[in-house]
Amino acid sequence: MDFSFTPEENSFREEVRAFMAAELPQDIRDTHFGFRRHTWEQMFRWHKIVAAKGWVAPYWPVEYGGTGWTPVQQYIFDEEAMLAGAPRLRPFGLKMIGPVLIRYGSDEQKAHFLPRILSGEDYWCQGFSEPGAGSDLASLKTRAVRDGDIYKVNGQKTWTTTGQHANWMFTLVRTDPTAEKPQQGISLLLIDMNLPGVEVRPIITIDGDHHVNEVFLNDVEVPASMLVGEENKAWTYAKFLLGNERVGIANVGQNKAELRLLRLLALKRQRNGGPLIEDPVFAAKLADLETDFMALEITNLRMLSSIKPGGDSAELAPFLKLRGSEIQQRTNELAMEAAGPRAAVWEKENSGDAVLDRYGTHGWLLSRAFTIFGGSSEVMKNIVAKQTLRL
Ligand SMILES: Cc1cc2nc3c(=O)[nH]c(=O)nc-3n(C[C@H](O)[C@H](O)[C@H](O)COP(=O)(O)OP(=O)(O)OC[C@H]3O[C@@H](n4cnc5c(N)ncnc54)[C@H](O)[C@@H]3O)c2cc1C
Structure with a gap:
């Protein structure tokens, strides 16, 4: 099956790009393109900027502060934000409990909590x-x-x-x-x-x-x-919440941005007297990773284009979580290789190399958790076998 964006989706992408160009603060971009991690303060500042535009909860119905975007538009927004160097908005209110309250919460719970999730007042x-x-x-x-x-x-x-x-x-x-x-x-x-x-x-x-x-x-x-x-009756609500969490955890937009960053790093780092990107062994590993990522991206887009706004996205979620988290780990591993031998040094603060904040031992060790949280890879495989492959 082929996938291509419609003219409306392409013009929506332009609108999102213009917003990023106008509103994403330079220091936040610099953090990303300087290979460093966004701070807590930068993430909250960005949350408020996106909330002021009315775009912070695209997956919510319009009457509660959502945007009415299709799932493909939501993905386009996420991808453009990540590629521009924006921090990932924290999912706990926006993607996890927010949709549960909208579907199952009381009127009082919705009236009290939803505006506070949108504004960032509650965490x-x-x-x-x-x-x-x-x-x-x-x-x-x-x-x-x-x-x-x-x-x-x-x-x-x-x-x-x-x-x-x-x-x-x-x-x-x-x-x-x-x-x-x-x-x-x-x-x-x-x-x-x-x-x-x-x-x-x-x-x-x-x-x-x-x-x-x-x-x-x-x-x-x-x-x-x-x-x-x-x-x-919360098992039903928990399954709905975990389905949404797992789609988010695949982090397709963020994965893409990380791969771009890795390519940039490989252009800047030197090996054997030339840019690392020209090293055939490294280039082959990167191409392998990028190819697997493209397969993930297309699967994600196929899924998104087949669901209606507000509909369940749980069917392919475990598969996306499984592949997305594995690709994120491989990206981290290759980025550590690109960072060079000093990436093995534990002391990131005094290394004098900003890259090691993101791609040193600390970041690599943290990436081990990607295949555990939100449901471990083994458990995702069990669900894919049962739910998707009907084995
Ligand atoms: C960094 C991090 C952040 C987290 N954040 C949160 C959070 O905010 N809130 C929250 O509630 N939880 C959170 N978690 C918990 C996470 O969801 C659990 O760690 C995860 O579900 C695995 O459970 P467990 O750690 O108890 O491992 P176990 O369930 O004990 O699993 C141990 C091992 O056995 C394997 N295994 C278990 N069952 C099966 C099976 N049926 N078939 C095959 N293999 C199996 C697992 O894959 C794993 O390798 C977080 C975890 C981490 C590491």
């Missing part, structure tokens, strides 16, 4: 995984007991990304431990991180940084109005 984290519940999420044990107008919550969440910055956590809890199947008896609660009994403890990952946390919940009293949808 969300995801409280799904537990020490004994990762791939097997349905075995989660965090307990919520209804007591009048509140739920009393006790348990522990783990790997909570950027939980140290979040003021809200969307949390899977067990409300009926007697249910026949583990998938039944799970509910979704919105927990204010400032409530008494919520304790966030850092986990320092293999790259030496603080990205993830443990979150302890001790007798936390959550208002019953913070239950999303029906009690004991």
